[in-house]
Amino acid sequence: MRKTWIVLAVVGVVPALGFYVLEWTGATEALRYVSTTTWRPGSPSLWDLACLAAGLVTWVWLKLLVFVFLLAACPFAVADLSTVLKRGRTTRKGPCR
Amino acid sequence: MTNRPRLSFLRRALLVALSLAGSCAALWVLSPHLFLPDVDVYFAADMPPDVRAQLDHFYHVWDDPARRDAALEAMQKLNPEWELIGSTFLGYSLANVALKYPSERERALRHMDVIIEQTLKKPWREYLLAYSRERPFVRRPEGSLMVDGEVSLLIGLRRLVRDEPDYRYRGEHRRLVARCVDAMEAGPALWAESYPDECWLFCNALALASVKVFDVLEGADHSDLFRRWEERARKHLVHPGTGILHSAVTLQGKPVQPPEGSSIWVGIYGLSIAAPELAREQYERATELMTGRIACFRYGREWPVGMRGQWDIDSGLTPAGMGPASTGFALIASKERSDRELVAGLLAMLDLVGVPREHDGRLRYQSSNLVGDAVFLLGKTTGPAWTEVRRRDTLRSTSR
Numbered sequence: 395m396r397k398t399w400i401v402l403a404v405v406g407v408v409p410a411l412g413f414y415v416l417e418w419t420g421a422t423e424a425l426r427y428v429s430t431t432t433w434r435p436g437s438p439s440l441w442d443l444a445c446l447a448a449g450l451v452t453w454v455w456l457k458l459l460v461f462v463f464l465l466a467a468c469p470f471a472v473a474d475l476s477t478v479l480k481r482g483r484t485t486r487k488g489p490c491r
Numbered sequence: 492m493t494n495r496p497r498l499s500f501l502r503r504a505l506l507v508a509l510s511l512a513g514s515c516a517a518l519w520v521l522s523p524h525l526f527l528p529d530v531d532v533y534f535a536a537d538m539p540p541d542v543r544a545q546l547d548h549f550y551h552v553w554d555d556p557a558r559r560d561a562a563l564e565a566m567q568k569l570n571p572e573w574e575l576i577g578s579t580f581l582g583y584s585l586a587n588v589a590l591k592y593p594s595e596r597e598r599a600l601r602h603m604d605v606i607i608e609q610t611l612k613k614p615w616r617e618y619l620l621a622y623s624r625e626r627p628f629v630r631r632p633e634g635s636l637m638v639d640g641e642v643s644l645l646i647g648l649r650r651l652v653r654d655e656p657d658y659r660y661r662g663e664h665r666r667l668v669a670r671c672v673d674a675m676e677a678g679p680a681l682w683a684e685s686y687p688d689e690c691w692l693f694c695n696a697l698a699l700a701s702v703k704v705f706d707v708l709e710g711a712d713h714s715d716l717f718r719r720w721e722e723r724a725r726k727h728l729v730h731p732g733t734g735i736l737h738s739a740v741t742l743q744g745k746p747v748q749p750p751e752g753s754s755i756w757v758g759i760y761g762l763s764i765a766a767p768e769l770a771r772e773q774y775e776r777a778t779e780l781m782t783g784r785i786a787c788f789r790y791g792r793e794w795p796v797g798m799r800g801q802w803d804i805d806s807g808l809t810p811a812g813m814g815p816a817s818t819g820f821a822l823i824a825s826k827e828r829s830d831r832e833l834v835a836g837l838l839a840m841l842d843l844v845g846v847p848r849e850h851d852g853r854l855r856y857q858s859s860n861l862v863g864d865a866v867f868l869l870g871k872t873t874g875p876a877w878t879e880v881r882r883r884d885t886l887r888s889t890s891r
Contacts, residue, residue, distance in 0.1 A: 398507060417848070425846055428858035429815065430569060450858070453846050458518075461525070465514035466507070 395477065399470035406455075406463025413452035421445040422453075522786040527835045528842070533826065533871055538592050541847070544854035545868045546588065546595075549581055551853050552861070553602055563609070566861050567617075572637070575610065575618040577862035579641040582606045583876070584868040586648035590875035596652065603649045607660060610642055619686065628687045629742045636674055637685035640698030643667035647704035648876055654708060668705045671698040672713065680727060680744030681720045689747060691739045693754045695720075696761025703764045707883040721766040733795045734776045749800060752781050752791045752817020756824040760873070763827055764880050774828055782821060782833065783812060788843060789836025791817030819863055822870030827877060834870075841867060 416422050424445035427438045438446065518525070532539040553559050566574040582603050589599035615638040616623065627633065646664040674683035675698065682690035683698070699720060702713050723744075728737055730750050737746045738754035748754070755777050762770035780795035793814030794800045809815075818837060825833040841847070845856040845867070855864055 398503060402507070402510075422846070422848075422857055425858040426860060428844075429860045429863050449846070450844075454843060457843050458526075461518055462511065462514045465517060466510040469510055469513075470506075 395470055395474045399467040399474060402463050402467035402470065406460045406467065409452050410456040410460040413449070413456045416445070416449055416452060422449040425449045425453075519786050522788075526839045526842070527787050528838045530831045530835045530838065533834065534829070534831075534874070538588075538595070539871070541854055542588075542868070542871050544849050544852055545864065545871070548853040548855045548864070549868070550598070550602065553605060559609070562861050569860070570862075571618050571620060573860070573862040575638065575641060577860075577865045578606050578610050579645045580862070580865040580869050582610075582645040583648055584865065584872045586652050587869070587872040587875045589652045590879055591872070600649070600652060603645075603652070607642075607646055607649060610645065611660075611663065615639070623686050626687045628684050630674060630677055630684055634670055634674060635685050635694075636671060636683040636698050637691065637694040639667050639670045639674070640694050640701050643671060644697055644701035644704060647701050647708060650708050651704060651876060651879055664705070665709075668702055672702060672716065675699075675716065675720070678742050678744075680740060680742070681716070681723050682728070682740055682742070682744065684742055685739075688741050689739050690742060691748075691754060692736050692758040693738070696758040696765070698761075699765035700761040700763075703884075704880055707880050707887065710887070717765045721769045724766075724769065733780055733798070734772075735780065735795060736773060749798065750777075750781070750795055751800065752777075752793045752814040753820060755781060756791065756817065756820035759824040760820075760827055764877050764884075771828075774824060774830075777821075777824070778830070778833060781817065784836065787836055788840040789821075789833055790814070790840050791819075791821035791837070793817050815863075819866040819870065822867065823873055826870050827873050829874075837870075 413422070422445070424438065424442045427433070427442060427446050428450070430438070533542075551558070552562050563574050563578070566577050585599040585603045585606075589596040589603070615635055618638050619635055623635070628635075643664060646660050646667070650658060650661070650664065671683070675681050675695065677683070678690065680690070682692075682695050685691040685694040699717065702716065705711060706713055724736060727744050728740060728746075729735065730737055730746070733750055735750035735755055736758055737749060738751040739748035740746050755773065759770050759774050759777065762773065781792045783790050783792055790813045792812045793809045793816070794812070818840060822834065822837045822841070825837060841856070844858060845863075846858045847854055847856050856867060859867070
């Protein structure tokens with residue numbers, strides 16, 4: 395249960411934060427090619443295209459998809475928390491009874 | 492016993508999938524509350540922070556001649572039309588800003604004057620795409636309504652904000668408006684050429700708006716031209732399948748481009764003061780057939796539902812029917828018509844795909860460029876200029 399919500403939260407948050415990393419490196423400048431309608435072979439380069447795709451995906455993740463994963467993580471986090479509260483300790487695998 | 496871990500994994504995967512699906516459904520339902528901006532701020536008396544930040548970005552570009560020239564040259568290289576549209580649409584925004592926010596008036600006027608001066612420096616042919624030189628214009632003397640209409644509207648709006656008796660471009664304004672009127676009157680369909688034997692709705696509607704602005708400034712009367720233009724457009728220039736005006740026709744009125752989002756919204760914007768009833772009808776048709784929706788996010792379609800055209804320099808890429816140009820221009824038309832629901836949905840989409848980033852208080856859209864940013868700014872600020880034109884027009888007609 396705990397692993398599930400942590401994985402969901404990480405999958406939601408890490409790509410979203412990736413946008414800021416791309417922005418810090420200057421890779422998000424490639425986003426300008428979205429509004430360039432005269433693409434030619436070699437312009438934008440493959441690197442620019444990769445940066446463009448990464449920039450767009452991480453931005454949409456930051457604005458939208460992060461909520462999908464964080465909201466999906468909630469039921470698991472709540473279940474985990476209630477288990478902790480009921481048992482007074484964290485859930486962990488024990489011997490089969 | 493050996494199947495237990497596998498079943499556990501499947502059960503967990505199913506639970507995660509269900510949870511993700513539930514999350515998507517919840518977000519779909521909650522999306523209006525989470526993602527739609529408060530559009531009332533764009534109709535209120537105070538300047539919204541994003542308009543302030545966008546203006547500061549443009550002032551930053553235009554205040555430094557080297558920075559401005561580099562930005563305009565970059566647009567010229569991508570598409571010469573964009574240099575013109577980027578400059579004129581920024582000018583139209585500044586006119587609206589100057590009329591609505593008195594504290595911003597002097598600064599906006601100063602920048603409008605620089606834009607007008609810069610725009611008039613270039614010969615008109617330099618604003619046209621290269622294919623304009625492949626054959627001559629049909630009408631003589633040659634001229635492009637795209638340039639004459641957009642530039643005369645720019646000067647007209649500057650005069651609408653403040654019209655000094657010795658304003659230096661009065662003569663140029665009269666000359667440009669006269670060229671627009673002569674060119675439209677010469678065409679059998681009353682549509683004039685933007686390119687050789689291509690008469691675009693975008694340009695003709697802006698030229699009509701420019702003539703209307705001229706009328707209220709100078710006490711002229713071109714209502715007969717507006718009436719005849721509207722009449723012919725209804726009879727001959729409406730696409731039969733959709734009821735939406737063609738994007739481009741030949742000088743004889745033969746359709747060459749079907750309805751497109753990159754034309755109709757600006758057409759509606761221009762017609763709003765020159766042929767208001769036609770503009771209202773076209774807006775209803777266009778919002779029905781040329782907009783789309785994903786949850787609360789709205790977008791403009793490049794082609795009407797059920798139609799598919801060719802990608803070109805105007806349309807841009809149109810993933811799943813979404814037109815970037817159409818979406819930006821739809822913002823202008825919907826704001827002008829105070830369609831708050833569509834404005835909110837389009838701004839939410841703009842926030843999602845436009846990648847707005849603010850640095851040092853200056854906002855620009857990273858997946859856009861100078862012309863796109865100018866279109867968005869006009870979309871957020873439009874309203875006061877046309878309201879002023881209507882007010883003066885009403886005053887004129889009551890005093891007659």
